[in-house]
Amino acid sequence: MTQDVLIEVRDLEVCFDIKTKKLFRTEVQQLRAVDGVSFDIRRGETVGLVGESGSGKTTVGRAILRAIDPTDGDVIFHSRKRDVDLAHADAKELRGMRKKMGMVMGEGAHSISDMAHDLLRAFRPRMSLVFQDPYSSLNPRMTVRDIIAEPLIAGGLMRDRDQIDQRVREIAARCKLNLEHLRRFPHAFSGGQRQRICIARALVTKPDFVVCDESVSALDVSIQAEIVNLLKDLQDEMGVAFLFIAHDLSVVAQISHRVAVMYVGKFVEYAPTDSLFFKPRHPYTKALLSAIPQADPDATFNPMRLEGEIPNPLAAPSGCRFHTRCPMAQDICKAKVPEWRELAPEHFVACHFADEAE
Amino acid sequence: MLKVENLSISFQTDEGMITPVQNVSFAVQAGRTLGIVGESGSGKSVSTKALMKLLPGNSRVSDEARMTYTDKAGREVRIDQLRPKGRDIRRLRGGEIGMIFQEPMASFSPVYTIGNQMIEAIRLHQKVTKKEARAQAIAMLDKVGISNPVGRVDQYPHEMSGGMRQRAMIALALAARPALLIADEPTTALDVTIQAQVLELMADLQRDLGMGMIFITHDLGVIAQVAQDVAVMYLGTIVESGPTADVIRNPRHPYTQGLLKAIPSLDALHDRLSPVPGDIPSPNERPTGCPFHTRCSQRLQGLCDQQLPPTVPLGPNRSVACWLETPEHRTGAEVDAQQQIKQQEPAQ
Numbered sequence: 001m002t003q004d005v006l007i008e009v010r011d012l013e014v015c016f017d018i019k020t021k022k023l024f025r026t027e028v029q030q031l032r033a034v035d036g037v038s039f040d041i042r043r044g045e046t047v048g049l050v051g052e053s054g055s056g057k058t059t060v061g062r063a064i065l066r067a068i069d070p071t072d073g074d075v076i077f078h079s080r081k082r083d084v085d086l087a088h089a090d091a092k093e094l095r096g097m098r099k100k101m102g103m104v105m106g107e108g109a110h111s112i113s114d115m116a117h118d119l120l121r122a123f124r125p126r127m128s129l130v131f132q133d134p135y136s137s138l139n140p141r142m143t144v145r146d147i148i149a150e151p152l153i154a155g156g157l158m159r160d161r162d163q164i165d166q167r168v169r170e171i172a173a174r175c176k177l178n179l180e181h182l183r184r185f186p187h188a189f190s191g192g193q194r195q196r197i198c199i200a201r202a203l204v205t206k207p208d209f210v211v212c213d214e215s216v217s218a219l220d221v222s223i224q225a226e227i228v229n230l231l232k233d234l235q236d237e238m239g240v241a242f243l244f245i246a247h248d249l250s251v252v253a254q255i256s257h258r259v260a261v262m263y264v265g266k267f268v269e270y271a272p273t274d275s276l277f278f279k280p281r282h283p284y285t286k287a288l289l290s291a292i293p294q295a296d297p298d299a300t301f302n303p304m305r306l307e308g309e310i311p312n313p314l315a316a317p318s319g320c321r322f323h324t325r326c327p328m329a330q331d332i333c334k335a336k337v338p339e340w341r342e343l344a345p346e347h348f349v350a351c352h353f354a355d356e357a358e
Numbered sequence: 359m360l361k362v363e364n365l366s367i368s369f370q371t372d373e374g375m376i377t378p379v380q381n382v383s384f385a386v387q388a389g390r391t392l393g394i395v396g397e398s399g400s401g402k403s404v405s406t407k408a409l410m411k412l413l414p415g416n417s418r419v420s421d422e423a424r425m426t427y428t429d430k431a432g433r434e435v436r437i438d439q440l441r442p443k444g445r446d447i448r449r450l451r452g453g454e455i456g457m458i459f460q461e462p463m464a465s466f467s468p469v470y471t472i473g474n475q476m477i478e479a480i481r482l483h484q485k486v487t488k489k490e491a492r493a494q495a496i497a498m499l500d501k502v503g504i505s506n507p508v509g510r511v512d513q514y515p516h517e518m519s520g521g522m523r524q525r526a527m528i529a530l531a532l533a534a535r536p537a538l539l540i541a542d543e544p545t546t547a548l549d550v551t552i553q554a555q556v557l558e559l560m561a562d563l564q565r566d567l568g569m570g571m572i573f574i575t576h577d578l579g580v581i582a583q584v585a586q587d588v589a590v591m592y593l594g595t596i597v598e599s600g601p602t603a604d605v606i607r608n609p610r611h612p613y614t615q616g617l618l619k620a621i622p623s624l625d626a627l628h629d630r631l632s633p634v635p636g637d638i639p640s641p642n643e644r645p646t647g648c649p650f651h652t653r654c655s656q657r658l659q660g661l662c663d664q665q666l667p668p669t670v671p672l673g674p675n676r677s678v679a680c681w682l683e684t685p686e687h688r689t690g691a692e693v694d695a696q697q698q699i700k701q702q703e704p705a706q
Binding site for chain 1: 397398505519520521522549550551552553554555557558576577578579580581582583602603606607616617618620621622623624627630631632633634637638640
């Protein structure tokens, strides 16, 4: 793993307007799904992002890809040539960039441009996305070959049929798909095979960065293991960086170099995998880890008791957002937002008592 | 309290007859939990739905199937002989055998309050007034750890969060005080911290009420924590069963071994995961012989792919369906191994 930063996220904020219709007026409330998140992702590394449902982890992934617009903050993509600020790129610039990046989603991504080849040479940063549900993310009316080829055509990267065919076959082989099956339609495949098609589609443009949003959560354990191994192999071969979003901590531990833990729109801890799993500093991380049931009859299962439920992000608690459920909460936790600090090399945590938490 | 023998279920589909469950036998004792574990399509949900007579119309339960349930009064009921819409099975459903489904949103009616639905279930099985039933419902919601049960009882399902809905679902299932609870993936859709709460709650309630429980899941970690006994299913057959600790420590069937190896563990962070090779065959392309032979690394050519392996008893309540464990083969393998050792010895 090289040390150079690929994506730099600075104070990212994403707000949604929630409109409630009252009798004579519409009430607008702001939901801060992501509230000031900063981290970086290096070339060829996997960053795991865990958190419970509603913590905003999917929104972080989407905002980095600019599939939704961040309200504030910067997402800087360090291409080999020049840095690009994704959060501030305007519509025209973004449209051009999406083509260059071969992004699978987005309104600007579907036109074929004559410029693409020139731009491609000048500019090679690319990113894409693998979704959770391999059943609903593949168009049932397209053949597997067309599905995998679509990002190439949509991004205007290739126009020659033979060239596209060659690239599709190359990536399909890497994803361990049977090349004879490329003419079939998605319904003929099992969940594991479909997820491999989704991965092939995400990687066909040879991106630098792929967001995997709960990509293995819907799969059975043995298939899950297969996909995790495949992602690792593809990373070694192609040097792609992954943002691996999941709620299953043991899978994240297996695949990630570094892991971030999110709680109600904020990062609470970000550290190298070993350090996070074996020396967690934040009480929320500890609670999550204690709640994983281990397939070992000798292991004692004694999950840390968290009072209540995840707070509603519309009315996020003051100070440290975890104070309502934290067993160690003091008065300062209610009053003051804990600072995001580096306790050990590369081990970031936001807790007033992280030093004592050991 | 419940004994199922030789249960086979087949479905008539457009592509012909498929048999998702074949010759399954298991038993549940009062106060104990039987875990059923298997991948999707292994027939674990279908076989428990047969217990409640909730299978769709195009299904057929084999004639030799025997499902015997001993009810609260100590009478034996042959579930397989009951009519699916008859009065007797309706008395069993809910009152004797409760069920929790995976998706709590789909199993509540969206147009009635939680309280109304619980009161209905309670009054169906007990002769109480509406007021008494409501008090029982509130007490049950309190028991499953829902804060402010007096207020929550008049809420609609959509007003609750996922974890709370699942707890309300458990409260609903327990409101009629069943003697046996079937929980079909009750925690799969929940976050880990909520899952831990629900598992703890179910264990507490089981201790208090002395229920028998069937816990269906694909997560061996959950099974290890909640179930005393486990049955591992693959393509509609039970390949291995026994006390949970024993099965997990010393798995004998190659499929159980593979499944355990495929689980990511925090103890082996940097090791490569070892998936069970190959895909689960589709139900209409059921392999002949042992259903697992297409993916098994230890298969015996000419035996495993032709003949169904017998169920070999390994001890009290412990059995495995694998040719490798049959006495003839085991002794054969041991003789081979001893010969190899003897051949090596003189060389040293």
